[in-house]
Amino acid sequence: MPFPRSTVASNFVAGMSGTIERFTNENLAGKLLDIGIKPGSRLRIIRKGPFGGSWYVKIDRHCVALRKQELACIMIK
Amino acid sequence: MHNDQITLTPVVGLVGNPNSGKSSLFNLLTGLRQRIGNFPGVTVEKKSGMLHIDGVPEVELVDFPGAYSCYPTSLDERLVVQELTNPKGDQFPDAILYVADVTKLEKHLLLFTQLRDLDLPMILVLNMADLIEETGLQVDIPRLSKELDVPVIPVSAREGRGVAELKQAISNLLQNPLAFRHDEPFYEPGALARDVLADLRQELPARNDYHALLLTHHASWLKHIPEPLRHKVQNTRVKHGFHSLRAQVEETMERYHTFEPIVRDSIRHAGDKASKSDRADGILTHRIFGPIIFFALMLLLFQALFAWASWPQDGIDWIFSQLGGGVRDALGEGWLTDLLADGVIAGLGGVLVFVPQIAILFLFISILEEVGYMARAAYMFDGIMQRFGLNGRSVVALISGHACAIPAIMSTRTIANWKERLLTILVTPLTSCSARIPVYVILISFAVPQETVWGFGYQGLAFAGLYFLGILSAMASAWLFKLVLKTQERSFLMLELPDYRTPVWRNVGVTVWQKTKTFIVEAGKIILLISIVLWGLSTYGPAAKMEAAEANAARISQELGHDEDEAADVLASERLEASYAGHVGKFIEPVIRPLGYDWKIGIALFTSFAAREVFVGTMATIYSIGSADDELRIRDQMAKEINPRTGQPVYNPATAWSLLVFYVFAMMCMSTLAVTKRETGGWKWPIIQFTFMTVLAYVSAMVVYQVLA
Numbered sequence: 001m002p003f004p005r006s007t008v009a010s011n012f013v014a015g016m017s018g019t020i021e022r023f024t025n026e027n028l029a030g031k032l033l034d035i036g037i038k039p040g041s042r043l044r045i046i047r048k049g050p051f052g053g054s055w056y057v058k059i060d061r062h063c064v065a066l067r068k069q070e071l072a073c074i075m076i077k
Numbered sequence: 078m079h080n081d082q083i084t085l086t087p088v089v090g091l092v093g094n095p096n097s098g099k100s101s102l103f104n105l106l107t108g109l110r111q112r113i114g115n116f117p118g119v120t121v122e123k124k125s126g127m128l129h130i131d132g133v134p135e136v137e138l139v140d141f142p143g144a145y146s147c148y149p150t151s152l153d154e155r156l157v158v159q160e161l162t163n164p165k166g167d168q169f170p171d172a173i174l175y176v177a178d179v180t181k182l183e184k185h186l187l188l189f190t191q192l193r194d195l196d197l198p199m200i201l202v203l204n205m206a207d208l209i210e211e212t213g214l215q216v217d218i219p220r221l222s223k224e225l226d227v228p229v230i231p232v233s234a235r236e237g238r239g240v241a242e243l244k245q246a247i248s249n250l251l252q253n254p255l256a257f258r259h260d261e262p263f264y265e266p267g268a269l270a271r272d273v274l275a276d277l278r279q280e281l282p283a284r285n286d287y288h289a290l291l292l293t294h295h296a297s298w299l300k301h302i303p304e305p306l307r308h309k310v311q312n313t314r315v316k317h318g319f320h321s322l323r324a325q326v327e328e329t330m331e332r333y334h335t336f337e338p339i340v341r342d343s344i345r346h347a348g349d350k351a352s353k354s355d356r357a358d359g360i361l362t363h364r365i366f367g368p369i370i371f372f373a374l375m376l377l378l379f380q381a382l383f384a385w386a387s388w389p390q391d392g393i394d395w396i397f398s399q400l401g402g403g404v405r406d407a408l409g410e411g412w413l414t415d416l417l418a419d420g421v422i423a424g425l426g427g428v429l430v431f432v433p434q435i436a437i438l439f440l441f442i443s444i445l446e447e448v449g450y451m452a453r454a455a456y457m458f459d460g461i462m463q464r465f466g467l468n469g470r471s472v473v474a475l476i477s478g479h480a481c482a483i484p485a486i487m488s489t490r491t492i493a494n495w496k497e498r499l500l501t502i503l504v505t506p507l508t509s510c511s512a513r514i515p516v517y518v519i520l521i522s523f524a525v526p527q528e529t530v531w532g533f534g535y536q537g538l539a540f541a542g543l544y545f546l547g548i549l550s551a552m553a554s555a556w557l558f559k560l561v562l563k564t565q566e567r568s569f570l571m572l573e574l575p576d577y578r579t580p581v582w583r584n585v586g587v588t589v590w591q592k593t594k595t596f597i598v599e600a601g602k603i604i605l606l607i608s609i610v611l612w613g614l615s616t617y618g619p620a621a622k623m624e625a626a627e628a629n630a631a632r633i634s635q636e637l638g639h640d641e642d643e644a645a646d647v648l649a650s651e652r653l654e655a656s657y658a659g660h661v662g663k664f665i666e667p668v669i670r671p672l673g674y675d676w677k678i679g680i681a682l683f684t685s686f687a688a689r690e691v692f693v694g695t696m697a698t699i700y701s702i703g704s705a706d707d708e709l710r711i712r713d714q715m716a717k718e719i720n721p722r723t724g725q726p727v728y729n730p731a732t733a734w735s736l737l738v739f740y741v742f743a744m745m746c747m748s749t750l751a752v753t754k755r756e757t758g759g760w761k762w763p764i765i766q767f768t769f770m771t772v773l774a775y776v777s778a779m780v781v782y783q784v785l786a
Contacts, residue, residue: 026322031571033329034145036184050364053460054469054570061346062181063358063574065456065469070571 010072017044018076025073090170095143098204101234103140179203190263194287198257206231213347272317354576386433397426420612424694435511438480443588447580466559468497478508496564507551512690524733618656626655673732673782689745735782743774
């Protein structure tokens with residue numbers, strides 16, 4: 001299921017996927033880039049954490065856990 | 078001259094991303110010949126080991142903490158940047174083995190290109206080579222080596238493949254480091270940094286432009302930059318409007334653009350099928366099953382702790398009782414015999430009996446870590462942890478705290494947010510560490526009858542209850558501290574969830590061996606010292622008082638017509654009361670009486686503040702002095718103890734419960750306080766931690782005693 005056109009990744013539902021366009025927050029951008037999350041990567045929301053707050057996300061072939069605020073600064077196209 | 082010729086002992090640094098299998102490679106290369114120390118001036122644990130390679134002098138291999146880039150967010154990462162930007166430092170490596178996971182090369186090369194631009198002689202080690210065949214990966218090694226301009230060696234730390242080739246490459250590099258310098262950097266500082274660098278390039282102790290750029294970014298916290306230079310950098314940054322974050326993002330993007338094509342050309346993935354790991358996570362991190370499986374695992378862990386440990390424990394118990402008896406037979410009666418048998422052997426035996434449990438605990442925790450489950454636990458509980466002011470990563474510390482608070486507190490370095498990290502450090506010692514096991518075991522037998530209900534032993538349930546009380550109080554305290562402490566700093570999760578892998582048993586073995594050895598050596602030293610001091614304090618006292626006590630004992634025995642054994646017991650207890658230790662106990666008795674303790678327990682409490690496991694040894698020393706039999710079973714001696722005022726046993730359920738609660742909460746570990754001081758950088762937090770835990774212990778123990786008595 002694709003994301004609606006150009007939106008932030010926190011408008012998500014599990015199962016959605018798309019390509020990262022850019023980051024809207026420089027502070028988080030540096031850290032996201034460091035762990036290999038970069039514009040052009042494919043992002044897919046796998047599932048929500050058991051107690052809320054965190055999301056199981058697949059970036060290209062690798063799994064990471066991200067919080068809602070962290071997803072909120074990722075623009076998807 | 079550090080980098081231009083071979084120093085006496087060349088230093089080779091192992092650097093790489095977290096989860097690159099760097100530590101596995103380190104364990105493979107050094108085995109048990111590792112030394113664990115600290116990087117000078119900082120608190121980060123430094124693992125190093127000697128490596129023998131034909132043709133070059135012995136090499137010191139240093140395992141640097143895992144780092145993602147030269148723009149650190151955690152303390153661990155800071156250390157890497159600190160040491161690798163300081164060519165004059167002792168830890169500056171002559172060569173770097175850069176370890177990258179071959180399946181994640183497209184992200185692991187970021188730090189690689191940064192370090193190569195610092196002009197460090199490097200070898201690229203492609204770890205997890207076993208996965209190349211397994212997953213149908215195709216890697217063009219010669220091409221990779223040519224494009225990156227470094228030797229590339231595939232190894233499998235898991236299967237021990239590629240070591241000989243790696244050693245050969247290290248030897249080549251150390252013999253001729255100049256041949257490994259690079260002509261062309263991956264990245265030239267861009268427009269955002271040009272002006273600031275033009276002003277600072279000559280001022281900074283930098284080897285090249287990129288080195289100067291990193292110093293400009295990080296001058297405010299790098300230890301080798303002197304204060305005046307720091308100011309100068311700051312002023313120049315302001316003057317040119319240098320935006321550190323923006324420059325970092327620009328640099329990182331450009332680096333990805335440079336090396337992504339190289340990776341794409343030399344590595345081919347075999348299709349994108351859902352892996353076993355994904356399917357496992359479908360259940361293990363499921364919204365409902367995930368937490369259930371987690372709690373089931375924990376239950377299994379503590380069940381195993383007691384079921385598996387009992388057999389080796391009986392063996393150790395037997396050895397020490399034989400040893401005590403042997404010493405008595407060999408040396409005959411005398412003060413040295415008493416010191417050795419009653420003090421040292423009884424004290425050591427009391428604690429070493431718990432080595433099997435401690436080893437099993439570390440075994441479980443290191444397996445969970447190796448498999449990759451700890452990261453999942455952090456992911457699942459992040460939501461809850463945030464509500465208590467903690468981070469998902471705090472779960473790792475709170476679980477390992479059940480083995481030992483010291484490594485647990487050190488594991489918090491991966492938490493970037495200071496408040497979350499501080500809260501985790503403050504509350505971790507409330508989880509029941511393995512040193513509490515000896516105390517719990519002895520006291521529970523007085524607190525709870527040895528009966529079962531629906532197949533569960535009461536004593537086992539009480540044990541589980543104490544662990545639960547520990548974790549509950551840790552969470553509650555975190556919540557309280559969260560209300561008090563304020564911070565503006567942002568908090569992050571951003572946690573990698575590496576694929577599940579069967580553990581590398583070598584790593585598990587090395588961890589269990591090292592941690593257990595440390596426990597034995599550290600606990601052994603303290604117990605030895607305290608046993609000897611305590612034995613002296615409880616055998617000697619002010620001369621006049623001791624004589625009076627002896628006369629008093631003789632009078633009592635005569636009046637009551639005691640036989641020889643009874644008279645000896647009365648004499649011993651009168652002497653203990655008049656001794657220096659007795660004075661200490663009597664001095665604190667008024668304070669602890671509301672908790673249900675007498676002055677003998679007071680002595681044990683007093684010595685426990687050095688390390689709580691000393692409680693058992695102290696009990697052994699106090700209750701076996703003067704006793705005619707060789708009985709080492711401390712429990713039996715405690716059971717015989719009668720309160721002279723009430724004529725009832727001293728260790729009734731009320732006192733035992735009160736003591737148990739006291740030991741759950743009290744901060745009785747000098748080493749933990751020392752680690753808290755190191756990790757928080759001052760005395761403020763260890764003092765607060767000590768005070769709140771001790772007050773909590775005192776008040777709760779008093780409530781428990783007053784309610785039960």
